[in-house]
Structures are given as C-alpha cells and as structure tokens.
Amino acid sequence: MNRTTMIGLVLAGVLAGAGLGVLAFRAPSSTTEFQTQVTGKATVGGPFSLVDQTGKHVTDKDFRGRYMLVFFGYTNCPDICPAGLQVMSAALDKLGRRGDDIVPILITLDPERDTPQKLASYIKSFSPRLIALTGTDSDIAATAKAYRVFFQKVPDQQDPSHYSIDHSGLFYLMGKDGALVAPIPHTTDVEQFALAIDKALS
Numbered sequence: 713m714n715r716t717t718m719i720g721l722v723l724a725g726v727l728a729g730a731g732l733g734v735l736a737f738r739a740p741s742s743t744t745e746f747q748t749q750v751t752g753k754a755t756v757g758g759p760f761s762l763v764d765q766t767g768k769h770v771t772d773k774d775f776r777g778r779y780m781l782v783f784f785g786y787t788n789c790p791d792i793c794p795a796g797l798q799v800m801s802a803a804l805d806k807l808g809r810r811g812d813d814i815v816p817i818l819i820t821l822d823p824e825r826d827t828p829q830k831l832a833s834y835i836k837s838f839s840p841r842l843i844a845l846t847g848t849d850s851d852i853a854a855t856a857k858a859y860r861v862f863f864q865k866v867p868d869q870q871d872p873s874h875y876s877i878d879h880s881g882l883f884y885l886m887g888k889d890g891a892l893v894a895p896i897p898h899t900t901d902v903e904q905f906a907l908a909i910d911k912a913l914s
C-alpha cells in the first residue's frame with residue numbers, strides 16, 4: 713500500500729467516524745436531514761402541493777420528465793424578482809429550442825397578497841412559459857424550507873399595514889427526476905445564465 717492510499721484510508725475512516733457521530737448524537741428530524749447527514753450532500757427541493765396562476769392544483773410530480781427552473785419571490789418585490797425574472801426570460805429566449813424541456817416556475821413567498829389572479833397578470837411581463845404558484849401559508853413555508861430559501865416579512869417603518877419580504881435569490885434548476893442540477897444566482901447575466909443551463913443540460 714503506498715503512502716497516498718494509506719492517508720486516504722485513514723482520512724476515510726475519520727470521516728466515516730465523524731459521520732456516524734452526527735447520526736448517533738442527533739436524530740434526524742426528516743428524511744431530507746437524514747440524507748444530508750448520510751451523504752454529506754445538502755438536499756435541495758422536495759415535494760410541493762400548490763395552486764397555479766389559473767387556480768389549478770399542481771404538485772412537483774406534474775413536472776417529472778421536464779426540468780423545473782424554480783425561483784421564489786413575490787409580485788410586490790421592487791428589485792430582485794423583476795430583475796432576476798427578466799434575466800431568466802432572456803436566457804430562455806437565448807437558449808431557444810435547447811431549453812424546450814425547461815419549465816420556469818415562480819413560487820410566491822407572499823401568499824397573502826399573491827392570489828392566482830395577481831400572479832397571472834404579473835408573469836405576463838416575463839417569459840410566456842413562466843408559471844406561478846401560490847398556496848396556503850404553511851404550504852408555502854414548507855416548500856421554501858425544502859428549497860432552503862430564506863425569507864422574512866419586513867413591516868414598513870412609516871406604514872405598518874405595508875410590508876416587504878426579504879428573500880434569498882437563487883434559481884434552482886431541478887432535473888427530470890426532481891433533484892437539484894444547478895443553483896443559479898439571480899445576479900447572473902443573461903449570457904452566463906444561458907450558459908449555466910446549457911452546461912447543466914449536456
């Protein structure tokens with residue numbers, strides 16, 4: 713056995729031990745957490761059950777066999793959402809037929825204000841292929857949690873009846889099996905966005 717193999721084996725042993733330690737000391741509270749601990753790989757995404765902009769009930773399973781390009785936001789968002797969705801739409805245009813299997817999906821973090829009707833009129837400004845999903849507070853919270861999306865309601869200082877929502881701005885390209893293929897930051901430019909998708913599809 714050469715030295716590198718030896719070090720490799722020792723390291724593997726240490727890592728395996730550490731992994732078991734985590735499992736022993738912290739009982740996983742969910743399958744996702746369990747997978748994360750066993751594989752050491754963060755699991756992003758998962759089942760959801762929501763309502764689209766036409767009022768139709770949809771689940772993640774409806775998109776199996778296609779790629780979901782998932783983004784979380786809200787229609788009253790002043791910056792991240794409109795800018796990100798604009799870039800995403802342009803990137804899909806750029807990809808042309810190559811992106812035919814991609815379904816862009818906006819999931820609202822503001823189900824209180826974002827009704828299916830409001831979402832329907834909002835997404836008209838972007839890719840005609842974009843669909844938008846809303847749901848109950850708890851369905852939205854569970855979906856955001858599965859995607860590890862941070863979001864927080866921020867009341868308006870001047871007018872407490874108004875609020876904005878701070879939120880993380882990643883697009884998640886999910887594979888035909890529903891598993892994460894590539895995260896794409898909302899700050900990516902059109903060229904790079906299209907390239908990232910193109911790479912992920914090959």
Ligand SMILES: [Cu+2]
Pocket residue numbers: 785786789790791792793794879
């Ligand atoms: Cu936003």
